[in-house]
Each structure stands twice: as C-alpha cells, then as structure tokens.
Amino acid sequence: MAIMSFIFVFFFFSSLQPILSLYEDQVGLMDWHQQYIGKVKQAVFHTHKTGRKRVVASTEQNIIATLDLRSGEIFWRHVLGPNDVVDGIDIALGKYVITLSSGGSILRAWNLPDGQMVWESSLHGPKHSKSLLLTTNLIIEKDNSLIVFSNGRLNAVSCIDGEVLWKKDFEEESLEVQQVIQPPGSDFIYVVGFAASSQFETYKINAKNGELLKHESTAFSDRFSGEVSLVSSETVAALDSTGSILLTISFHNGKISSQQIPVSNLLEDSPGLAVIIHSSVTGIFAIKTDAATIFIRVIGEGKLEVVEKTNHETVVSDALTISEGQQAFALVQHAGSNIHLTVKPAHDWDSNLLKESIKMDQQRGFVHKVFINNYIRTDRSHGFRALIVMEDHSLLLLQQGAIVWSREDGLASIIDVTTSELPVEKAGVSVAKVELNLFEWLKGHVLKLKGTLMLATPEDIAAIQYMRLKSSEKSKMTRDHNGFRKLLIALTRAGKLFALHTGDGRIVWSHLLQSLHKSESCRQPIGLNLHQWQVPHHHALDENPSVLVVGRCGPSSDALGVLSLVDSYTGKEFSSLRLVHSVAQVIPLPYTDSTEQRLHLLIDADKHAHLYPKTPEAIDIFQSEFANVYWYSVDDDNGIIKGYALKTKCSGNVADEFCFDSRELWSIVLPSESEKIITTATRKLNEAVHTQAKLIADQDVMYKYISSNLLFVATVAPKASGEIGSVTPEESWLVVYLIDTVTGRVLHRMTHHGSQGPVQAVLSENWVVYHYFNLRAHRYEMSVIEIYDQSRADNKDVWKLVVGNHNLTSPVSSYSRAEVITKSQSYFFTHSLKAIAVTLTVKGITSKQLLIGTIGDQVLALDKRFLDPRRSVNPTQAEREEGIIPLTDSLPIIPQSYITHSLRVEGLQSIITVAAKLESTTLVFAHGLDLFFTHYAPSRTYDSLTEDFSYALLLITIVALVAAIFVTWILSQRKELQDRWR
Amino acid sequence: MAAVTPLLLLLLLSSAPSFSSGSRNAYNINGRVKIPQGLGLGTKGYALPGRMSNVKVLLNGGQNITFLRPDGYFSFHNIPAGTHLIEVSAIGYFFSPVRVDVSARTPGKVQAALTENRKGLSELVLEPLREEQYYEIREPFSIMSLLKSPMGLMVGFMLAVAFLMPKLVENMDLEEMRRAQEEMRSQGVPSLSSLLPGGAMN
DSSP states (O other): OHHHHHHHHHHHHHTTOOOOOEEGGGTTTSOEEEOOOOSEEEEEEEOSSSSOOEEEEEETTSEEEEEETTTOOEEEEEEOOTTOOEEEEEEETTTEEEEEETTTTEEEEEETTTOOEEEEEEOOOSSOOOOEEEEEEEEETTEEEEEEEETTEEEEEETTTOOEEEEEEOOOTTOEEEEEEOOTTOSEEEEEEEETTTEEEEEEEETTTOOEEEEEEEEOSSOEEEEEEEEETTEEEEEETTSOEEEEEEOGGGOOEEEEEEHHHHOSSOOOSOEEEOOOOTTEEEEEOSSOEEEEEEETTTEEEEEEEEOTTOEEOOOEEEETTEEEEEEEEEETTEEEEEEEETTOTTOOSEEEEEEOOGGGOSEEEEEEEEEEOTTSOEEEEEEEEETTSOEEEEETTEEEEEEOGGGGSEEEEEEEEOOOOOTTOOOSSSOOOHHHHHHHHHHHHHHHTTOOOHHHHHHHHHHHHTOGGGGOSSOOTTSOOEEEEEEETTSEEEEEETTTOOEEEEEEOSTTSOOSSOSSOEEEEEEEEEOOOGGGTTSOOEEEEEEESSSSTTSEEEEEEEETTTOOEEEEEEEEEEOSEEEEEEEEOTTOBEEEEEEOTTSOEEEESOOHHHHHHHHHTGGGOEEEEEETTTTEEEEEEEEEEOOSSSOOTTEEEEEEEEEEEOOTTTOEEEEEEEOOTTOOOSOSEEEETTTEEEEBOOOTTEEEEEEEOGGGGSOTTSSOGGGOEEEEEEEETTTOOEEEEEEEETEEEEEEEEEETTEEEEEEEETTTTEEEEEEEEEEESTTGGGGOHHHHHHTOOOTTSOOOSSSOOOEEEEEEEEEESSOEEEEEEOOOSSSOSOOEEEEEETTSOEEEEEGGGSOTTOOSSOOHHHHHHTOOOOOSBOOOOGGGBTTTTOOOTTOOEEEEEEOSSTTOEEEEEESSSEEEEEEOTTOOTTSOOTTOOHHHHHHHHHHHHHHHHHHHHHHHHHHHHHHHO | OOOOOOOOOEEEOOOOOOOOSSSTTEEEEEEEEEOOTTSSSSTTSSOOSOOGGGOEEEETTTTEEEEOOTTSEEEEEEEESEEEEEEEEOTTEEOOOEEEEEOTTTTTOEEEEETTTOOEESSOEEOOSEEOOOEEOOOOOOHHHHHHSHHHHHHHHHHIIIIIHHHHHHHSOHHHHHHHHHHHHHHTOOOHHHHSTTGGGO
16 A cells, blocks of 8 residues: 555656756766767867967868867867868967867967967958968067968958958969078068969068068969978978979079979989978978878079888978977887877987877877977976877877877767677676775765755765766676667767767767778778668677778769778777769668678669678579669759669679669659759658557547658759748749659659758658748747658547458558658747757657757757647647647747757767667667767657656665554553553 | 857947959858857856857858867858858857858848848847757755655655644544544454554454
8 A cells, every 4th residue: 555655656756747848957867978070180288378278270170279288188179160261360469269260261369278268360362272381470560470371362460359450462364372481580471482384473471561572473484383382481382283293482682593304303203293282391302102291402503302202101290399490390200009200400310309209099190290298307407298090090209219199089079879788797707896885875866855955065976976976887898678779889080980989979980991991992981871780689690790982982972992890898990891873872771690680772973772681592582572672862953862672683794692673663853943952851761650540639649650661752943942031932932742752653743932951850750840931030940840641540440340340450552552641830930950860769669859050059859749730829628638748930949948058069060879778768868070979769658667766765764664563562562551551 | 958048249240341353253151150258158057068169150051161260160162143052050059040142233231131030130140049058057965855755755655644644533533533443343444453473462
C-alpha cells in the first residue's frame, strides 16, 4: 500500500513539471561543448608586454581568434560572415587586432584583451585588386597609421578610430600591384607592381600625405608570372611566365635596375616549371619546382647563390626581427616520425640559432605552416617558440623541443558523422580506472543529501559538482544498458577520422586516412560520407564494428572514387582501395552477409551500380533481391528527378560481375523557367515507427501513410533563388512536392505564393516540416504536411474486422496505389534557420520534438504538437483532451527549451540525432565550428530515475518509517498495559 | 516562466543617410544597440551570459554579419536597394527581426519595422522583446518543498495516521467504541499490534 501510494505520488509529481529544461547546476552532466577555430591561415604573436601572452590567428573558416599561448585556450573569437574572408591580420598599438577582410573592403580593429570591436571602416576603390595590409609606426597628424592597399587604392588609416587619413588611387587598368613596402625608418612608401604583365612599375609615395613623389617604369621582354618575393626593402625577385628565368629587380631610390638569370644556371639538373614561394626573409627567397624547394640567396648586385635544396616537406616561416637589424626565420623538415625545427639567422644560412627534433604523431601528417616568436631567456640569449599547423588542421605550439599544447582544429570542419557501439563489458576485465566502493558511494550520496537539504558548505558543493561532472560511469569504454555511451565517428575535411566518446567528448582515436591522402594518382582527394559497414551483433560478436569512408579524387562528380574501411574500436584502416569508377551516390542496402557486413551499392556518374563488398556471398544475397532495388537521382541544375532500377550485368569490355546496368523507370522534369530545386529531404533509414494508427478524438482512427520511399522536394522561382529582398512577392513562389521514389508518383504538390528559400526541411514518419521565408509578411514561416492513408480508413467498421474483410495486414507497398489525403498548416517562426532535425528514439513510442538550429547558433527544441495540422482556434473538449493546442499564428520560443542552454554552437551546420537504448532518450550531436552533445528526453525520462534522484533521502525515509513503526508499537503496547492496569 | 523583468535594454536603430562611393545602388545601413551598464545584471542573482562583444548583427539570414562598436553602433556596407531582414543574435535576449526597406528612389531613406508585432519604427527605435532565461531557477530550500516531496508526503501521511487517528477514536462515544472493538474482535480483523512480532502476546 505504502509502495503503491509512493509510486502514485512519485508519478503524480513528476508529471506536474511540464517544461523540459535544465537547472544551471546540471550543465555539463549530460552535455559537453568543444570550441574550435579551424585551419589557421595567419598567426601573430603578442608577447611583448607583461601579462598574458597571446597569439592572434585568422583561419580558413573566417574566424579571428586569440589563444592563450600557455594553454592554447581561446580567449575570444569572432566568426565573420561566409563571404567575409580574412585577407590579413596584425596587431597595432599593442592593443588592437586589425583585420582586413571581404576582399580588402572591410577594415576592423578589435580590442586585444576582450575582443570588443573598436572601429570598423569600409574601404572602397575603383577596381578589384589584391589586398595588402601593412602596419607601420608612422605618425600622421599625431595618429599612428596603417597602410592598406585594396581595390586599386592605397589608404592610410588611423589606428585610433579607423578614419581614412589620405587615399591614392591607382586607376591604371592593367596595373597589378604586388607589394607595398615601407623601408624601415623612412617616411615614404614604395608601391611595386606589373603593368600589362611585362612592365615593372614603382611608385614612391609620401607616407605623410599620399603625394606621389616618383614614378618609374621599365619594360621587360618577358612576361611576369604571379608573385614577387621581397628580398630587401628595395629589391624584389620575380620569375618570368615560363618559370625558367629569375629576375632580381632593385629600385633603389626609384631607379630600376635588373638582372636576369636562367634558373638552369643555378641548378645542375633541369628544374621544370618553378614558382616563387611567398616569404619575407631579407636576402633570401625560395622557389618551388616539381622536385624540390630551393632557397636562393642574393649577394650584392644581382648575384645569386643556391644555399639549400630540400624536398617538398619543408616549410619556412616569415622573418622575425629579433634584435636591431637581425632577422631570423624557421624551417621545419620531416624525418621519419620526427620533425626538425631549425631557426636560422637571415644573414647566415650555415649557422643555427636553434635546432630541435620533436617526435610527432604520424596521424597528423605533414607540417603545412609555421609561425615563430622569440623570447629572452634568463641568460639573455634568444629562445624561440613555433606554432605549427599540420596537415590534419591541428595547431601545435613547440617550445624547448617539446609540444606545449595541441588543438585538434580539424574538428571544426566535420563532413559527416556516424556512431558506433562500444565493446561489451566482459567479466573479469575492469575497464573503469577507479571503481567506486560502497563507502565512497554512500559518502557521495550523503553529500548530495546535504546539498538538497541546503546544509552543505561551499567546499561540499564544489565536491558534489566535481563528483557529478567527473563520474567515471559516463566515460567508461564499454557499452551501457541505457545506450548512452557510444563512439561518434567524424570525418573531417582534412581527411582525418576522429572517434569521440559521447560521455565526455574526448578523442578515443584519430586516423589520417591513407585513401584521402594526396598522391600522384589522386591529387585533390575529398571525403564524401561515412557509412556503417559492419555492425556485429548475434553471431558475429567477435568482430569489431567498422565504418566505410567514401571519397573521391577531385571536386567533380566524375572523379574516381576511393574507399576505406576503418575499425571503429582501434581506428586501424584495414582496407583502402582506389576505385576504377566514380561515386555519385552510395546506397546502403538492407541486407547483410554472414559476417554482418552490410551490402552497399555505389552508383557512378554513368548510372552503373557497383556492389560492395565484392564477395561471392554478397552477390548471392544480392541476386535474390535484384528486382527490389530502386533508387532515384536529383539533378538540381536541370530540375530533373529520375528513378532507376537494375537491369543486367555490365555490358562493358571488362567482365565485372559486381557491376550492373540500370534502367530508367520514371522521370519528373520540372520547368526550368519557373522552378528550381533547392532542397530535398528523405526519411532516416533507421527510424522506427511505433504505430501506424493514430487515434483521434471521438474514437476515430486515422492511418499514417508510412513509406520509406517518400521524397520531399522544394523548388522556387529561379529569380527568387537569390538572397532575401532581391525579388518582389509577386515574382516568387515556393512549390513543395511529396514524391514516391519507386513509382515516381507525385503524392502531393502545394504552392506557397510570395515565398522563397532558403528551405530547411525534415521528413519523419508521415509528416514533413519545412521552413522558408514569406515575402508578403516578411517573416519566416514553418509549414507541416501530414499524409494519411485513406485506403485503410474503412477498417474502422467493426463488422469488417469480425468477418475478416479488412486490409490491415496487407503490407505497405509502393506497388499498390494508395489513396492518400494530406493535411497542412503554416505558422510564423521568428528566426532564420541553419539546420533542422527531429528526435529519434529506439522504438518510436516517445513523442517527437523538432530540433531547430537557429541563426544565433543555438539549438531549440520544439514540440511537434505545435506543428499539427489539426490545430484550430477553438479546439473542442475532446480535441483538448487529446492534446491539441489552440492555434496561434506563430510558434512559441520558450527560452528554457534551448537544449544548448546559454552556449552557442558557432557556425552550426548540422544536428544529428541517435537513439539511445532507453526509449525516452535521444542523443543529440550538433556540429559546426563547435561541437555540442547532449542527451535529450522529449517527454522527460519517464523510464528511469533522474540524475538528481536522492537515494540517501529514500534510505533515510525508509529508516525513519521503520523507526516510527517501532516507536508507535512500543507506545501502543505501553498504552495497552496502562489500560489493563486501570 | 519567470516574470519578465522590465526591459532595460534599448536598441536604437538609426538610419544615417548613406551613400557609397563605389557602385550607384549600394547603400549603408547604420544602427545602434545600447545596453545601459549595471541594469539587467545581477538583478536575478546570476550574471548575464552574453556580453556586448558577443552580440552579432545578421543581415538576410547570415549573408552579412557585423559586430557592435563599444558605443553600440553597427553598420552594413554596400547593401543593394530592396527589402532586407536584420536579426540580432545576443545570448540572453530575444530580439525581433527587423524589416528594413532601403529605397532606391530616395537615396539613403531607410524604413524599418519589427516583424514580430508588425510595429513600424518611425524613429527606428527597437526594443528587445524580452530577456531569455535558459535555466530553471532552483527553488530555495523550504519546509514545504520537503513536505511536498514523495518521501515527505509518506512521512506526513504516516504521522497523520499515527497521531490523528487516535484523536478521532477518542472523540467517539465510549459505547460505540466498545461495540466497534467487539465487532473487530469477532471478525478477527488483524490490528496493527497483532501484525507485529510479539503483538500476539496480549
């Protein structure tokens, strides 16, 4: 009785709290958040002042960030817009970070300590050109100034407020400015460039007021190619367009003189085409040929000398001024598993200021960039630290022959994610490092109880929080009952595979894929996607699960494909193959062989299907299902959707029994003058649907149309495919289709007039939710379409069921032409969207919630009940009981239902949901530049006790109850005794 | 949800007449966000999660992104004439998107309206609609909350039975009680004392 009432009361109270939110002290229990900056493009050190030493970096992901030089942590970071590419960064006045971006048209200054933007200037010019940023210590009208060359105009900008002090246009049509130089200690600037590709031009300009002092020009017989390298403040080195003649041009005091030396004179063997590498070391420049990188020193007037010839894996840093008139630069070379870091003074190639050898993880690949900085040791000699960027985009700081810190910034550009189960816990094998004993367990709970009763001291609270966050339970390397512990396997753009533990987000292993490594036959490898290749269960438990990585050797869809198979537990790449065909589509088939390897069909650009794995067993399985394989392709550019089936074995010259020809079954051609495909969405293959029937008010039943072959397509008017505001509502429309991909039948078509993209859509069960922009209201809208199977609707008749005249047991098939009805409704939504997903649970019983990635890089959970086409302004009593919410014109945004709470997943790209074994819970992984992972229970954790459930309180209550029973028993006995004496 | 505190954050969007030296149909949109210091902070016992430097202003769904200057001003450069949408992303605050019309006929004339409540901004003054609380507030410890917990209710129920039931019995008529006791004895309903070990001794 007591237990019954307890359970009743417990459920009663747990159902009273309707909001699925988080207390502030629960942050970090279920979730983790990691911040990255991406591949560093340029880095500037700030170590002069006392206080915290920093490094400012700009990255290929358009981020500007400052990192702590001691630990590599981010102090602050700003993500610029997608078109706002950073051209240059520098530090001015020792307190501002200056960034030049957007092709040299936006100049910004940020406060170094806190990242607050100080000023912003917009720089325009007469024409598009190279953009160059030059910080000087020049003082114009009492202001320190910056010299910026962009868009064909030279600007002097004040460091204090960003005001343009003077400007000078270089309007000459063919002029290509290559360098802007300020000789040290002078108050004039050289602008050096080519005109008409063969004319060398120098402009000497007064830095105080932009006045042109001198203009010289010399014509050369050869055309110049690309870059020039600055050898000294008045000498440049250049190559002619054939790449075989080196020119050194000096323009001392505006007078141009030059020497020409064929590259073959310097090298014994024929070097082939050479290119100049950008470097800024005085007196030395580098050229790169097919075979080697060659460092050349300029001695005096036009005399050149080769100082070193190295292989390609050599990276050189920019020059660093270490003391008055002395420059140093760093070289990084590979030797086996070590890298050699050498710092040399600029004037003397043969001596070394520093030579270190550091053991480097092979999985990081080659060094791509190096930046150096110096410090004064206690014995007044120079020490150097080097920041290196590796092939896998990671960033490392080297100092005194060791790696001080490293950042896995490759994770800022994840292409695809899949999950893998962890190994099963075996008896006798302790996997947790520290197993808690009973005493510690009890102590922990007593502490927790103290916390609930508000008796805890601040130290206790800290101890409780530490205990909760560092629970060894969640970061074990084995499977758990609830299915919370998994491996997230992520493929990054650098071609590296990472396995992250869902418990705490740590990297379990990482592997630089051989198949996605640059080579002679595969010059531009790119990763495409990840698939679960082998998920062993039942009879193949001894095998480790593995993932399939699909890539191709180039950006075009007809480039040859590459495959890799990677063990999910160890990260070993056990198979890597180069395909002889291209990869346009990868279709995981619902069949597995005896070792639980999943069959995959790879469709190439010529619409041939290739079966993998290439085993006789696979072909046997496949032959029996041959007639049931259908697929479709979407051609965005031409607006054609086509459906295919398999025909025969390939009729090519080579007998390949794993290759099949396809035949076209159907095609939908959209009129290209009025419709352009912008988005498609399909159901997740692994989604479980609990029931097909949906009980509605007044005991009625509706049958969901559930088909895994449903495709959602959104098209817009070609004019309206641009940005918001570029078209009027009258000339833009959005058309959505629901298509059966086996038969090509259009199940539903709907037009939204006056609406435009971008469209984000998610398809699940029998509904699709999509987000678009309504130009008439000038607001974003979200619409829902639910699709129901009408042919089963008459099964409601009891008599039919009794007689057996029903079609409930008939399979859902695309061959039968189902009668469908659709219901639809639209609502306003405040924010722009970056991604949309839906919660996924193991059996599909738990109600669904939409996970919306907003423009502010937050993830919002929105109950699907808000997007129910049966909502009306005044629902009837029966409908209210069913849970239908009265209709409102816009969807609510409840701050507590942001699952990212007060965090931002900067640069959000995609939200991935994975079902846990516990039905109530779904695992959510959001990635962009940042990574965020959490557990989410759409209808609360009804099937498990919450984390803050106090076992100690339960124990104490039971003890108190037992004690009370005994006390009352004694009391009652005593009373009875007294009664008898009376 | 917690009560909405008075909104003390002011966003002032001014459209300075803008021109461009580049192409003819490119304009600038200038605006301002103003956060009075000390207000909104600490009133609820927790620090404001977002800072001024983390506020982003986005044009047309992230096509252009700009940041705030220390005085709250921001500007978008080189914007073509037409209707645009400006969104403010600030952790801790809910901003309504703003519809901005940049007129090509009268250069520099900018009109703005909140899209959430369709309020036109004659002077281009925009207020965030509310503050956002991402966390549930833990109720401070109180006897009531302990009593309301399942365990508290159990203990309370037991105490009520133990102490109030005898009181009820006391108020009964003596005769009636005796009759009831006899009835119980005859029916053999097990009493509490007989259930317990040693209870059968009497």
